[in-house]
Amino acid sequence: MKNNPLVSITDNAVSRAKELLNQNKSVVGLRVSVSKGGCSGMTYKVSLSEKIKEGDEVIKKQGINFIIDPSAVMFLLGSTIDWKEEKFKRGFTFENPNETARCGCGESFTTN
DSSP: OOOOSEEEOOOHHHHHHHHHHHHTTTEEEEEEEEETTTTTTEEEEEEEEEEEOTTTTTEEETEEEEOOOGHHHHHHHTTEEEEEEOOOOOOEEOOOOOOOEEEESSEEEEEE
């Protein structure tokens, strides 16, 4: 494991990832990507991945692979991935120092 991973992952995020991976035995990790969308231009995406592709950045924490899509690296550098459960919302969250704006609902973001 790298001393300074490009993304930090909280224990809550690891715990949720373990739950998801235990339910899906063919999955090798969680893929983290960024795509165009939302009212601010970019959205985060976390999905189950059945393989690690050439060029992927892999951060292994507590035996769990967090697979960072190569096209997302420049947007995620220095970010922290967390899992939060609130009264009406739950999901993976991103604290990203590269964000310059985020839409009101928090689903999309902008960088320079």
